[in-house]
Amino acid sequence: MRDFYGVRLPTRLMLGTAQYPSPAILAEAFRSSGACVATVSLRRESGGGQAFWEIVKQLGVRLLPNTAGCHTAREAVTTAQMAREVFETNWIKLEVIGHADTLQPDPFGLLEAAETLAGMGFEVFPYTTEDQVLAARLVEAGCRVLMPWGAPIGSGMGLNNRHGLRTLRAAFPDVAMVIDAGLGLPSHAAQALEMGFDAVLLNSAVSQARDPVTMARAFACAVEAGALAAGAGPMPVRDMAVPSTPVLGKAWL
Amino acid sequence: MRVEVNGEARDLDARTLGEALELLGYGEARVATAVNGAFVPAAARCDRQLAPGDRIEVLAPMQGG
Numbered sequence: 001m002r003d004f005y006g007v008r009l010p011t012r013l014m015l016g017t018a019q020y021p022s023p024a025i026l027a028e029a030f031r032s033s034g035a036c037v038a039t040v041s042l043r044r045e046s047g048g049g050q051a052f053w054e055i056v057k058q059l060g061v062r063l064l065p066n067t068a069g070c071h072t073a074r075e076a077v078t079t080a081q082m083a084r085e086v087f088e089t090n091w092i093k094l095e096v097i098g099h100a101d102t103l104q105p106d107p108f109g110l111l112e113a114a115e116t117l118a119g120m121g122f123e124v125f126p127y128t129t130e131d132q133v134l135a136a137r138l139v140e141a142g143c144r145v146l147m148p149w150g151a152p153i154g155s156g157m158g159l160n161n162r163h164g165l166r167t168l169r170a171a172f173p174d175v176a177m178v179i180d181a182g183l184g185l186p187s188h189a190a191q192a193l194e195m196g197f198d199a200v201l202l203n204s205a206v207s208q209a210r211d212p213v214t215m216a217r218a219f220a221c222a223v224e225a226g227a228l229a230a231g232a233g234p235m236p237v238r239d240m241a242v243p244s245t246p247v248l249g250k251a252w253l
Numbered sequence: 254m255r256v257e258v259n260g261e262a263r264d265l266d267a268r269t270l271g272e273a274l275e276l277l278g279y280g281e282a283r284v285a286t287a288v289n290g291a292f293v294p295a296a297a298r299c300d301r302q303l304a305p306g307d308r309i310e311v312l313a314p315m316q317g318g
Contacts, residue, residue: 016318041317044259045284049313053283056314066317074290081292082285082312153318203318 001227002176002198004145005091005123007062011036012193012223014064014178015216016203023055025212030059033216039064039093039201042083064125066093071106073113080117092117093147093180095127103153103181107134111141118142127180130164132171139175146172147180147201150192154204156184159191169196186215186222193226194234257308271299273309285312 001008015035020026030038038061043049056063065083070076073096080092096113098106105127111134114124118141125145126138135146148168151157159165160182169177179192180201189200202219209215255264258277267273270293274280286293287310293301303309 016316018316018318020316039317041315042285042312043315045279045282045311045313046259049284049315050282052316053314068317078287078290078292081294082287085292085294086283086285086312086314201318 002174004125004176004198009036009062009199011220012199012227013037013189013219014039014199014201015206016201017052017056018203019207020212021207026207027055027059029206029212029216030061032213032220033206034220035061035216037062037064037201039066039203040087041066041068042079042086062091063087063089064091064093065089066127067095067113069097070095071097071109073109073116076109076113077116077120080113080122081120084122090121090123091125092122093125093127104149105129107131110134111137114138114143115141125178130161130168132164132168135168135172135175139172143175145176145178147178149181150179150188150200151182153181155182156205156208157182158184158188159195162191162195165192165197166195186218189219190222190226190229193223194229196230199223254303254305256303256306259309259311265303267303269299270301270303270309273303274298274311277311279311283314286310287312 011034013033013035014037015033016039038059040063065087067076067079076096096106096109114126117124124143125147126143127147130148151160176198178199178201179197184205192200206212206216265273265276289308
């Protein structure tokens with residue numbers, strides 16, 4: 001398994017902390033998922049921040065703060081600096097949003113922010129698309145992890161462009177990649193792992209399920225299955241049927 | 254002096270960002286701060302002079318995906 005800025009993660013699941021029915025269900029979903037990384041954010045303090053800090057500390061997992069909601073490189077860089085101080089980590093999930101409806105990244109702002117943050121010693125996890133040219137520029141900028149989307153954030157559609165994602169995976173064999181955004185079902189996560197991605201990051205797929213704790217467990221099983229399958233070397237896909245039962249020795253009837 | 258704290262106008266008897274945070278009750282809180290869009294590290298808050306109209310952001314840990 002590829003490492004994440006020198007860190008070997010014990011499981012293939014990263015989980016968001018937003019939109020759970022209650023803090024107790026959030027904590028139980030983390031336990032049930034086996035997630036080893038929690039994404040968190042910064043917002044204006046209105047009373048709940050200190051209590052939430054106590055909750056995330058208790059999760060006992062590594063934190064990955066995001067720059068969600070930032071639309072410019074400048075905003076994202078300032079948010080990252082603030083997140084580094086509050087969460088005491090150089091990891092930053094860099095989001096520079098380019099479009100309000102699709103929440104797709106602004107590739108130009110993303111690259112600019114990634115370059116700046118890498119220069120400031122951050123370990124950047126850029127939320128990106130499957131675009132291979134952008135990926136190359138992010139890697140040149142110092143990114144050792146990429147987080148391509150599966151589908152628009154919160155859509156639950158799964159892997160919208162499997163060909164593009166497969167091409168991206170093959171193009172950067174040494175770069176750890178996490179499918180971030182758009183997954184809705186455990187089968188989507190299993191597909192991502194089967195294709196050789198190193199991990200998936202989920203939030204709505206678990207928090208918006210009718211039973212988040214059970215869904216978290218289902219995703220844990222899916223990523224384990226997907227990772228085992230990737231390691232086991234899937235058979236090649238063929239266009240025509242190939243009989244599996246030996247033809248030789250068939251009776252002449 | 255009149256400043257803006259998280260988008261709201263406030264009259265604070267504070268010369269520095271550090272004093273302003275004390276007055277606002279964030280002295281011991283786990284928060285990060287910015288003034289006029291620029292990050293101010295915790296260690297620099299007491300040296301960061303405020304001027305009327307400054308925009309102060311006080312951010313705290315929050316749920317995120």
